[in-house]
Amino acid sequence: xxxxxxxxxxxxxxxxxxxxxxxxxxxxxxxxxxxxxxxxxxxxxxxxxxxxxxxxxxxxxxxxxxxxxxxxxxxxxxxxxxxxxxxxxxxxxxxxxxxxxxxxxxxxxxxxxxxxxxxxxxxxxxxxxxxxxxxxxxxxxxxxxxxxxxxxxxxxxxxxxxxxxxxxxxxxxxxxxxxxxxxxxxxxxxxxxxxxxxxxxxxxxxxxxxxxxxxxxxxxxxxxxxxxxxxxxxxxxxxxxxxxxxxxxxxxxxxxxxxx
Numbered sequence: 001x002x003x004x005x006x007x008x009x010x011x012x013x014x015x016x017x018x019x020x021x022x023x024x025x026x027x028x029x030x031x032x033x034x035x036x037x038x039x040x041x042x043x044x045x046x047x048x049x050x051x052x053x054x055x056x057x058x059x060x061x062x063x064x065x066x067x068x069x070x071x072x073x074x075x076x077x078x079x080x081x082x083x084x085x086x087x088x089x090x091x092x093x094x095x096x097x098x099x100x101x102x103x104x105x106x107x108x109x110x111x112x113x114x115x116x117x118x119x120x121x122x123x124x125x126x127x128x129x130x131x132x133x134x135x136x137x138x139x140x141x142x143x144x145x146x147x148x149x150x151x152x153x154x155x156x157x158x159x160x161x162x163x164x165x166x167x168x169x170x171x172x173x174x175x176x177x178x179x180x181x182x183x184x185x186x187x188x189x190x191x192x193x194x195x196x197x198x199x200x201x202x203x204x205x206x207x208x209x210x211x212x213x214x215x216x217x218x219x220x221x222x223x224x225x226x227x228x229x230x231x232x233x234x235x236x237x238x239x240x241x242x243x244x245x246x247x248x249x250x251x252x253x254x255x256x257x258x259x260x
Contacts, residue, residue: 039071039141039143039144039147040071040147041068041069041070041071042068042069042147042150042151042154043066043067043068043069044066044067044069044123044124044150044153044154044207045064045065045066045067045207045208045209045210045212046064046065046067046121046122046123046124046205046206046207046208047062047063047064047205047206047208047210048062048063048065048092048104048121048122048123048162048168048203048204048205049061049062049092049203049204049205049206050062050092050094050102050104050200050202050203051094051200051201051202051203052094052096052102052190052198052199052200052201053197053198053199053200053201054096054097054099054194054197054198054199055195055196055197055198056097058201059094059095059096059097060094061092061093061094061095061102062092062213063089063090063091063092063093063104063213064089064208064210064211064212064213065087065088065089065090065121065123065212065213065257066087066088066089066212067085067086067087067121067123068085068086068088069083069084069085069146069150070083070084070085070086071083071143071146071147072084083143083146085119086259086260087106087119087121087257088212088257088258088259089121089212089213089256089257090213090214090215090216090255090256090257091103091104091105091106091168091216091254091255091256092104093216093219096194096198099194099195099198100172100173100174100193100194101172101173101176101219102170102171102172102185102190102194103170103171103172103173103220103255104167104168104169104170105168105169105170105171105250105254105255106118106119106120106121106168106253106254106255106257107120107168107169107249107250107254108120108168108169109167109168109169112169112246112249112250113246115249116246116249116250116251116254117249118254119253119257120168121168122162122166122167122168122203122205123205123207124153125162125163125166125205126158126160126161126162126163126166126205127153127158127160127205127207129145129146129149132149132152132153132156132158133145133148133149133152134148134149134150134151134152134155135148135151135152136148153207154207156207157206157207157208157209158206158207159204159205159206159207160204160205160206161202161203161204162202162203162204162205164187164188167187167203169184169246170184170185170187170200171183171184171185171247171250172185172193172194173220176219176220176221177221177222178222179220179222179232179233180232180233182232182247182250183247184245184246184247187200188200216255216256217256220255223252223255223256226252227258228252229251229252229253230251230252231248231249231250231251232247232248232250232251232252233247233248
């Protein structure tokens with residue numbers, strides 16, 4: 001091969017390796033800035049079951065939802081996001097026959113009273129990290145310890161009663177076809193909404209591998225009209241609402257969470 005050809009090939013190889021190095025550095029820097037996490041995401045599925053006592057007998061409903069917990073690093077972590085969660089699934093419906101249907105929501109009452117925006121399915125409420133520590137090395141980071149905790153829950157699949165203070169907000173609809181007919185329920189006095197002798201007997205949470213529950217649109221058909229978080233009470237003018245009822249903070253996302 002002629003010296004000139006060898007020099008040309010050598011120059012091309014040099015450009016190739018320099019370009020490869022630059023691209024690798026850019027990718028590594030981008031990974032660190034945008035994520036930088038060394039802890040993989042965890043997925044936890046849980047089943048919430050609500051039991052109601054009525055004069056006609058015991059009624060119950062359950063729903064399996066899924067939480068994906070991610071551990072961001074880099075710039076995302078620097079902005080204050082130690083953990084991010086994505087909830088997918090739908091709420092519990094307890095059919096009480098002619099008395100109506102009780103629904104859970106994805107809101108804690110305390111958050112709903114402050115304008116809502118929660119994504120609460122009570123999945124971890126009865127399972128403290130101190131009790132389900134899992135396995136991790138002695139110098140594990142906080143993220144690694146939390147990941148071990150989630151792994152332990154998935155391994156043991158515990159089941160526990162849900163304390164009243166950990167219950168999500170409960171509602172009913174006077175007309176299932178009308179989202180604005182929603183009414184907040186008092187879990188200590190279901191009889192006020194469903195009639196004499198109706199009592200909230202209890203609720204349980206269970207970690208599971210069962211499929212995510214679907215079908216809430218069959219009970220609440222207006223959910224089919226939008227895939228985004230529309231408010232149950234539309235407010236296109238963004239003016240203060242005519243009343244301050246907590247249910248005005250409820251959105252479609254409080255009954256059905258779709259994958260983002």
